[in-house]
Amino acid sequence: MAHKVIITCAVTGAVHTPTMSPYLPLTPRDIAAQAIKAAEAGAAILHLHARDPADGRPSADPEVFAQFLPTIHGACDAVINITTGGSTSMTLEQRLAAPLRFKPEMASLNMGSMNFSIHPMAAKVKDWKHGWERAYVEGTEDTIFRNTFRDIRRILQELGEGCGTRFEFECYDVGHLYSLAHFVDAGLVKPPFFIQTIFGVLGGIGPDPENVGFMRQTANRLFGADYHWSVLAAGRHQMPLLTHAAVMGANVRVGLEDSLYLGRGQLATSNAEQVRKIRRLLEELGHEIATPAEARAMLRLKG
Ligand code: KMH
Numbered sequence: 001m002a003h004k005v006i007i008t009c010a011v012t013g014a015v016h017t018p019t020m021s022p023y024l025p026l027t028p029r030d031i032a033a034q035a036i037k038a039a040e041a042g043a044a045i046l047h048l049h050a051r052d053p054a055d056g057r058p059s060a061d062p063e064v065f066a067q068f069l070p071t072i073h074g075a076c077d078a079v080i081n082i083t084t085g086g087s088t089s090m091t092l093e094q095r096l097a098a099p100l101r102f103k104p105e106m107a108s109l110n111m112g113s114m115n116f117s118i119h120p121m122a123a124k125v126k127d128w129k130h131g132w133e134r135a136y137v138e139g140t141e142d143t144i145f146r147n148t149f150r151d152i153r154r155i156l157q158e159l160g161e162g163c164g165t166r167f168e169f170e171c172y173d174v175g176h177l178y179s180l181a182h183f184v185d186a187g188l189v190k191p192p193f194f195i196q197t198i199f200g201v202l203g204g205i206g207p208d209p210e211n212v213g214f215m216r217q218t219a220n221r222l223f224g225a226d227y228h229w230s231v232l233a234a235g236r237h238q239m240p241l242l243t244h245a246a247v248m249g250a251n252v253r254v255g256l257e258d259s260l261y262l263g264r265g266q267l268a269t270s271n272a273e274q275v276r277k278i279r280r281l282l283e284e285l286g287h288e289i290a291t292p293a294e295a296r297a298m299l300r301l302k303g
């Protein structure tokens with residue numbers, strides 16, 4: 001049966017680097033402009049990171065978030081979802097600074113510590129415009145994406161219980177679903193859960209269709225009807241795997257954080273372009289797109 005699909009758009013992220021695409025939004029102005037267009041195209045949720053306007057490096061500075069959040073909020077009705085993942089080189093204090101200040105309706109919450117790369121072929125990138133890109137691909141920043149049980153508990157308590165923020169639970173592998181179940185059992189998370197299952201990050205579960213079914217079945221077993229399921233897939237797997245998952249009943253996440261491309265060898269010229277593409281595919285399948293108001297009701301957000 002057709003269902004209303006929530007489209008999340010992850011506008012810039014922290015992994016892709018400025019020289020990889022001229023369309024990656026870096027400045028507060030560009031992030032706001034692309035986010036608003038993505039919402040107009042049909043994204044009900046905007047997942048947001050900040051970047052240093054000077055060089056495009058990931059930033060956790062609340063003052064930078066303050067340069068684009070009010071603009072987005074004033075121009076569209078989309079749900080604002082602020083990252084708590086930040087980037088792998090930030091401390092938890094840094095990652096929490098903006099979410100605790102802005103107390104958004106939603107924030108991401110990464111459900112385990114892991115190795116993390118979405119472009120294992122990055123050593124082939126030749127354009128060293130920024131020193132930090134070089135450090136990244138050469139492995140000198142070979143950091144762990146840290147999300148310990150204590151970190152997760154702290155985010156749930158300070159941001160969830162303290163601010164009324166609800167979460168996009170980022171699950172990169174099957175164990176992360178069990179970790180979420182642990183926090184549900186501990187009474188720290190209340191349904192409905194919005195579970196973002198992630199495929200194709202090197203360090204997490206691979207982008208095979210069988211894995212989509214496996215994650216879905218495991219989530220069904222652990223959470224029954226208490227959750228809304230969403231899928232994101234990194235890089236070239238984005239559109240095919242999301243279409244596959246939507247047929248199985250998933251909500252979807254697109255955006256230049258997850259893939260810089262629209263199709264094979266074709267850079268997406270904006271976030272909105274990816275939103276329009278997945279929307280077209282979903283509507284061809286007979287699905288309707290959820291509005292921000294419908295997403296708020298489905299996920300019981302504070303509004
Ligand atoms: N870059 C995505 C694969 C976060 O912001 O908390 C994961 C992500 C993490 O969105």
Ligand code: ZN
Nearest residue numbers: 013083085257
């Ligand atoms: Zn993110």
